[in-house]
Amino acid sequence: MNSDKILKRVLFFSSLVIVMIAAAMVFSLFEGSLPSISKFGWRFLISDKWDPTQGSENYGALLFIVGTILTSVLALVIAIPLAFCTSLFVAEYFHGTKLASIVGTLVDLLAGIPSIIYGLWGFYILCPLVVEAGLSPQGFGIFTSALILAIMIVPYATSLSNTTIAMVPNDLKEAAYALGATRLEVIRTVILPNARSGMTASYILAFGRAIGETLAVTMLIGNENAIPHGLFSTGNTMASVIANQFGEASGLQLSALIELALLLFVITTIINAIGKYIIKKIG
């Protein structure tokens, strides 16, 4: 019994690591954004100006918030059907076969490609396609970035889903088949409810990856500091502008960028919470 208690204590204290890291992040980011917060206050959230010119500096987060939400949500919308079906393919329809093993490995390889390469691939292959389709003059834009993001996050969405779908107990599935259920019905009534927690977790993780992606987006989104007015117009995201300007920024600009990072924390929290709520309501 004693060792049990000690173990439970150890487990509890280990969880504090997450709290400490998160607290350290929030603290450092908050400290760095104080100059910007004190200068702009609430207006930062609704201002669509981003002017680093010396003498007339004025920063606002609105453009980037809109761009971030548009690209990452669109990326998730594109990625979920792809990932969902691929997970069923690997973990249910062809579970245990060599084909599933190969497909699973191939998809996992996608996670190892550096984001700069995704950006370049999108630039050389996707952009010309978009230009040919007449959707955009140079191929840059929200849609192109979202498409690349979708491909990038598919392995995150499939990895955990594959595991949880495969681990649904066989006897539950067999019982359903014995009652005359079709495969779709087994999936709907047995697999999905059981695997729901894991699948939700994987989509939230995939979304996190999308919202925080910098290089690939920055190479494809056109970096125009204006509110995007359509799916194929250019725009900018928070992660992208931070990565672009951080190297050369100082003073108030640096503080504004750090405030953007802090805001991203908040936005991720809100969207994650909304996502979890929606899933709860559907199920």
Added chain:
Amino acid sequence: MKKSIVLVALLSLMTLGNKVSAQSISGAGATFPEPFYNAAFATYQRLANAKVTYGGIGSGGGIRSLKDKIVDFGASDAFLTNQELHGMPAPVVHIPTCSGAVVVAYNLPGVKQIKLTPTVLASIFLGQIRNWNHPALKKLNPGVRFPNKEITVVHRSDGSGTTNMFTDYLTKVNNVWRSKVGAGKTVNWPVGVGAKGNPGVAGAIHQTQGSIGYIGSEYAFAQREPSALIQNKAGKFIKATVASTSAAGKGKIPADTRVMLTNSSAPTAYPIAGFTWLLIYKDQAYNNRSLAQAQATLKLIDWMVSRNAQGLAVKTNYAPLPAGVAARAKAILRTVTYKGKRILK
């Protein structure tokens, strides 16, 4: 448990193993001179048994690293303003190592060469001239057949010394630009799309017909991008080359070399050019720095501004320092002290 102890022991052994080795120097900063610096440092490593690590994290990152005293030298395309100098913990000196230019590249199939005046250039980037068949362009280039195509402006999305040089030039030569946009590493571009890095801009220009943009010379020269001839202060239309870039440094330079070379009055100078500097503290005895470390750092920088390294600069498409500036650089190095005593003779 056992495995982690072994791992920790191995790791500490590895740390120990490196105490007795060549002097190691670290620097960080500008990406513009990075290819030249890497080539130079590799050569220096063979000559002097000193290992130099350099990270091209951006001029801002270089200044930040120097401020935090975690590197031996910083590198920047823009010199520190008086205000920034005050913000540093101790006096800093600037040593120019080479110069570069900003070329204006374009994508017009069939067009061999175009000439631009400062006014027309600024108007294009301001969005006032929106089509290639605008009368102002036709007037400047009578023999050229311009298509009826919209001009797509491409600029940098990331903060950069190249942008700083380009916008500094436009600010000097055009009042509208000065009041509307101004100069800086990042500015509020009136028109155009942003691409990341020189490769991004070059790639965007290649893929978009009718586009125009600015690229750092180290990239443009190596890739042989077609670039426009710009009219300089003396009225001549100059092509960006290593020679015309160096010529921009031949005028009067302040003693501490902190000057923007844009819009130079030298007759053969390319008007959009500038130095890049290495930054070090004037007094090298900080943070328990050893004399040996300070000496190694200074010897490296001294070598960088001397003939062999400058010859390497030319080979890698960078403009070497004019003789007067190189001499000035060496003089500045000899004012750097360690606990009050000069380090280099």
Added chain:
Amino acid sequence: MDNIINIGKTAGLLSSIGYRKAKNNIFKILVMVFSFLTISMVFLIIGTLLVKGYKQINLAFFTQVAPDTFTAMMATANGEVIPGGIVNGILGSIYLVLIASAIAIPMGIVIGVYLSENSKKKYACVIRDLADIMQGVPSIVIGIIAYIWVVVPLTKGYSVLAGGVALAIMMLPLIVRSTEESLKMVPDTLKEAAIALGTPYYKVIWRVLIPTSFSGLISGILLAVSRVLGETAPLMLTTLGNPDVNWNVAKPGSAVPLLIWQFYNDPNMVNLIWSSTIFLMGFVLILNLISKWIGAKRK
């Protein structure tokens, strides 16, 4: 629409075997189509990489350090293959991943165990949400954090250790959540049986829960490692880069993504980025195969 359903219900159509089978088959076709789409994307991307990069792959690639721009320029001018390789990056990346894994894997698994064992508690929900939020932090911000907390105060300079810490923070949410979710899928009956037999808690975890969910744990770890192998931004602010191989954790080190970034920005070395990426893919593939082999052995 409602009328049709009512008519259908009366005719017993909706619950007829034919209708259910039709839905089943349509769904199967949809799954196949979307899976095919995903796989073709994979082939497109990997194919592009191979086509663009195979010429630069040779033995020297794995044994020599990165070339400088002058050497590369000379080689390209003569139409030769660019000499040199990326061994400083390869060993640097492996070193970084080892350090990051040593920090993140034990911690991630332990925290995952805690979350799965206490999943109903409010505190656990907070930890879970924090982990999900951490996953959304851009890699450059994590680099900034590691700069503030390790580079400046601890190692007083750019260092491999700072890079390892930054990568560890990035690996943590993935490992924590996949451990938690994999453990949750272990049937309660197994756990209860072990407890009923009087097994102490630590043995239940070590000998029942973890082995059963092992493949899930490995997948999570593999995904986390694959991700950090390709990260650039945090490494620029922490480990900076190094022209040589470096084993000193307190000094700057190299990594393949850093080299890729360097090659990309250098007009003479841009072609090397494809072969470097092929190497990274090959490395991830090998890790994948090893983990599948371990999983198979356990069965």
